Amino acid sequence: MKRERRIFSPEDRLAILQEGQREGNVVTCRKYHLSPSLYAKWRTKYLSKGVEGLKSAYKRIDPELRALEEENERLKRIIARQALEIEFKSELLKKSPVLTKTRR
Structure with missing residues (x-):
């Protein structure tokens, strides 16, 4: 049976750590179905960096933002x-001889 991955916010993690201090690590881990190693990892990060340590280490990029960034790069x-073409054409015009009008 496949277990679904749960996502805990930093506030949830902090609440679980505080509950673990009050009621005990083992009881809290069983209540929330956490492994003791995950609880220990959260606790270590919290003790070293505070609440900032409980935030996710990676950022999820919004698909709309990613599409806009790709569009921006394409337009650039x-x-x-086009700027290169304009520069090339202007250089060619400078080098080409000027056509003189013939008088009638």
């Missing part, structure tokens, strides 16, 4: 290519 490449 387009603009860079």
Whole structure:
């Protein structure tokens, strides 16, 4: 049977640690179905860094934000290519001989 991954917020983790101090680690771990090693890891991080240590080490990037960033990069490449074309064409115009008008 596959167990679903649970996500605890930093506030939840802090509440579980405080409850563990009051009622005991083993009782609290059984109540919340946590492994003692996970409880110990949370406790170590809390003691070393405080509440900041209980926050997730990784950030989830919003899919909309990721799509906007990719769009931004694509547009930057387009603009860079156009600027290069304009510069190339202006250099060609400087080097080409000027056509003179013929008088009739």
